[in-house]
Amino acid sequence: MKSPDIAPRPARRARRHGLAVVAALVGGAMTLTACGGDAKGEGKGDDKPAKASAPDITVSVKDGAVNASINGTRVTVANGTLTDVTLTAAQGGKKVEGTLSADKKSWTPGDRLERGTQYRLVANAQDAEGHKATENAAFTTVTTANSFIGTYTPDDGSTVGVGMPVSFTFDKPITDRAKVKSRITVSSSSGQQVVGHWFGNQRLDFRPQDYWKAGSKVTMKIDLDGVEASKGVYGVQKKNVTFTIGRSQVSTVDVTTQTMTVVRDGRTIKSLPVSTGSAQHPTYNGQMVISEKFEQTRMNGSTVGFGGEYDIADVPHAMRLSTSGTFIHGNYWYGDPSIFGRTGTSHGCVGLRDQRGGGGDTPGKWLFEKSMIGDVVVVKGSPDKTIAPDNGLNGWNMSWSEWQK
Numbered sequence: 001m002k003s004p005d006i007a008p009r010p011a012r013r014a015r016r017h018g019l020a021v022v023a024a025l026v027g028g029a030m031t032l033t034a035c036g037g038d039a040k041g042e043g044k045g046d047d048k049p050a051k052a053s054a055p056d057i058t059v060s061v062k063d064g065a066v067n068a069s070i071n072g073t074r075v076t077v078a079n080g081t082l083t084d085v086t087l088t089a090a091q092g093g094k095k096v097e098g099t100l101s102a103d104k105k106s107w108t109p110g111d112r113l114e115r116g117t118q119y120r121l122v123a124n125a126q127d128a129e130g131h132k133a134t135e136n137a138a139f140t141t142v143t144t145a146n147s148f149i150g151t152y153t154p155d156d157g158s159t160v161g162v163g164m165p166v167s168f169t170f171d172k173p174i175t176d177r178a179k180v181k182s183r184i185t186v187s188s189s190s191g192q193q194v195v196g197h198w199f200g201n202q203r204l205d206f207r208p209q210d211y212w213k214a215g216s217k218v219t220m221k222i223d224l225d226g227v228e229a230s231k232g233v234y235g236v237q238k239k240n241v242t243f244t245i246g247r248s249q250v251s252t253v254d255v256t257t258q259t260m261t262v263v264r265d266g267r268t269i270k271s272l273p274v275s276t277g278s279a280q281h282p283t284y285n286g287q288m289v290i291s292e293k294f295e296q297t298r299m300n301g302s303t304v305g306f307g308g309e310y311d312i313a314d315v316p317h318a319m320r321l322s323t324s325g326t327f328i329h330g331n332y333w334y335g336d337p338s339i340f341g342r343t344g345t346s347h348g349c350v351g352l353r354d355q356r357g358g359g360g361d362t363p364g365k366w367l368f369e370k371s372m373i374g375d376v377v378v379v380k381g382s383p384d385k386t387i388a389p390d391n392g393l394n395g396w397n398m399s400w401s402e403w404q405k
Contacts, residue, residue, distance in 0.1 A: 055080030055125035057135035065139040067146060070113040071225050071238045073121075075135075076106045080127035090118035090138070115236065116143035147236045148172040148229055150204075152220075153291075153393075154374070156241040162211040162248045163289040164374025165393050166194075166220055168204045175230040177201060183223045183235070188245075190216035197403050199390040209400045211376065212245040214265065246372060253350055255283060255381040258341050260350070262370070269370075272363045273341025275331065277348040282384035284348070287396040288321035290328075290375045293368065295358060299327070316358035317368035321350075321377055322392040328377055330354025330364025350379070 060074040075085050081104035087096040096119070097110045113119065121137045150168040154160045166186050174180050177198050186194040186206040190213035196206045212218065219242045224235030251262045253274060260272045277283035297318045300311045318329035331340075331351035339345055340353050340363075354364030376396070389395045395403065 054131045055127050055133040057082075057123050057125050057133055059121060059123065059135055059137045061121075061137060061139045063137040063139065067142040067234070068139045069225050070115055070141050070147075070236045073113065073119075074106060074108050075121070075123045077104075077123075077125045080125045080131070080133070081105065082107055083124045083126050083132075085121070085123045087119055087121045089114070090120055112236070113141050115141055115147055116145075117141050142234060142236060146232055147234050148174070149236060150222075150224070152222075152241070154243045157243065159244045159246045159372070161290065161372050161374030161376065162214060162245055162250070163287070163376035163393075163396060164212070164243075164245075165289070165395055166206040166218070167393055170202045170204070170229075172233055173201045173230065174204075175201070176228070177204075179227060180204070180224065180229050180235070183227050185221045185223075186218065188212065188216050188218045192216075194218075195404050197395060197398070197405075203390065205393070205395050207395055207403070209403075211248070211250075211396075214245055214248040216245045218243050218245065246374075249371065250376045250378060251367075251371075252378045252380065253283070255344065255379065257381075258343065260352075260367075262367070264370075270366070272352060272367065275334070275340050275342075275346060275351040276344040276379070276382065277346050277384070278344050279383075281347040282344070282382050283346070283350060283379055284322070284326060284384050284387035284391075285379050285382045286386040287394060288326065288377045288379065288387060289393040289396070290319045290321065290371060290373055290377065291393050292320040293371070293373060294318045294320075295368070299325075299329075314356065316354045316356070317352075317364040319368065319371060320392070322387060322394065324391050325349075326387070326392070328352070328367070330358065330362065330368070332356040348384075350377070 192208035225238035316330035352364040
């Protein structure tokens with residue numbers, strides 16, 4: 001038998017429909033409250049949702065990176081400004097000082113990082129509405145074993161003589177010498193063409209065909225960061241270096257007359273008596289560049305292959321001309337000043353009359369005070385050979401065609 005409740009009644013259908021409509025309206029009201037209005041339903045239905053704002057911090061090195069550059073660390077921010085950046089070495093906690101840009105949009109370390117070191121970086125930023133953001137990164141810089149560095153001369157901001165080459169010495173052998181050479185450019189305000197030349201696989205020098213023009217500015221651009229010079233060995237240097245060429249001074253030593261003629265800016269300013277190498281130990285011929293100056297230094301023959309023939313603890317006014325130990329220096333120990341200008345008595349150096357302790361008005365002191373790093377000393381008339389171009393900063397002893405090879 002059928003139940004009398006099987007057939008739906010119209011009134012019940014109407015009630016259910018009415019409940020459904022109310023539920024829909026309630027749900028709609030809840031939806032409006034969540035998206036566009038406030039809890040009191042006062043928001044306008046055509047208002048756009050408020051867009052959340054927050055600073056967007058970017059760190060140039062990825063979190064967890066290894067073999068990271070020691071130069072390229074940089075923090076930037078969009079939609080806000082940096083409030084503080086802290087970079088510390090993980091071991092020991094040494095803080096790396098840095099520089100925040102004037103607009104507080106970027107931060108860079110004040111100096112390059114150490115190789116093979118783990119660092120931790122924390123950067124904080126805030127936008128105009130007070131929203132804050134933080135970015136963290138931990139990374140390890142490229143190790144010494146997997147990187148190379150070139151020490152170079154002259155220094156940034158220095159003033160040097162007209163003979164001073166740009167000279168790099170790399171701490172590891174370079175396999176791809178062409179690539180490394182192409183990433184170092186040297187230019188002069190004089191417009192002189194500057195060319196690099198390799199001596200072996202760890203030394204690279206740059207010079208123009210003739211001596212630098214006096215008063216010119218020389219700029220060296222080093223772009224070796226990330227350059228693979230040998231398998232698995234990468235460069236870590238990226239910087240610009242500028243130095244100035246001073247007045248022109250070239251001094252010529254004539255061994256046959258035991259005299260030195262000092263020419264500055266094309267004019268002879270002094271002629272000095274000297275004592276060069278003896279017949280047993282003659283002085284090299286050739287163009288030599290002053291690479292170091294010492295008001296006083298020790299000279300020990302055993303350090304340059306002469307055994308115990310001499311050891312003088314207080315040689316005054318010494319200026320280095322070669323790696324192998326050739327100097328032009330003051331000499332007080334001969335006793336008889338008449339040897340200067342008359343005969344060669346040294347083990348290959350060029351000596352000038354001087355006083356012990358470097359005092360007084362002497363030729364040795366005069367030349368020292370009138371000379372600078374990069375000045376040229378030319379020796380001629382010696383029975384010895386011409387100095388090797390890589391024995392000191394003496395690449396001027398190669399012809400321009402040889403140098404360009």
